[in-house]
Amino acid sequence: MKILVLNGPNLNMLGNREPDIYGRDSLEQLEKNLHELCQQEKVEVDLFQSNYEGALLDELHNATKKGYAGIIMNPGAFTHYSIALRDGIAAIDLPVIEVHISNVHAREEFRSKSVTAPVSIGQITGLGLYGYELALLALKQYIQGRG
Template identity: 55%
Template structure:
């Protein structure tokens, strides 16, 4: 099982800046992740929260709930949430950070990720396909 976590404002996909994030909704993205998981032979569970504490709890509980890895799009928390960084580094599951847009080609404040340094890897700018690549990596890594 792989856990896909989406952070603040990702519930607005399809409505919020479609030129940056695309026209697909969060529901479309979650359905696609579940389909990709099925193709890879792994169950995918998707969750989204606008609340930092909720995301921390999900990271803390993931291993005991039987997940083998986490795909994480922290949204804006990427750039300042040391609490999320500590939650990731304080557990043993591999985490792949994913961003729909190319954060390095955007505003300067988006160029810094405080979470990427404690993740297995970071995928940015490939739209929803980035989630597929993260699922493939975690599936291969955790067998």
């Protein structure tokens, strides 16, 4: 089973960007954590980060061709207004779990609205980088249950 992890804008700044909100671990640490979990779970994972909406859309559109069984996605700020990403998720026949490092519902009002969550199978927020690990376990179970 192959899982794609997509990270949107500013997530390349993890560890440096507002550490009181996002923590001190880097994107590289997230990758290391997920690869360790994947070895235990016998799952393959690829991570992709971009600050560009179109690049994230291209990855979504090509995910099936590349053999992914599901996607974990942190759309970053695109969560709140990107109809293009929302439609990109809806256009593919793969389960997507939306992840947010901070609790977006406990922050600024505009962050509580997600246009991508309604086309995702679930959303995990506020658990730091551990949310990605939970998403991986949940996605694996979901995919196995469908098969």
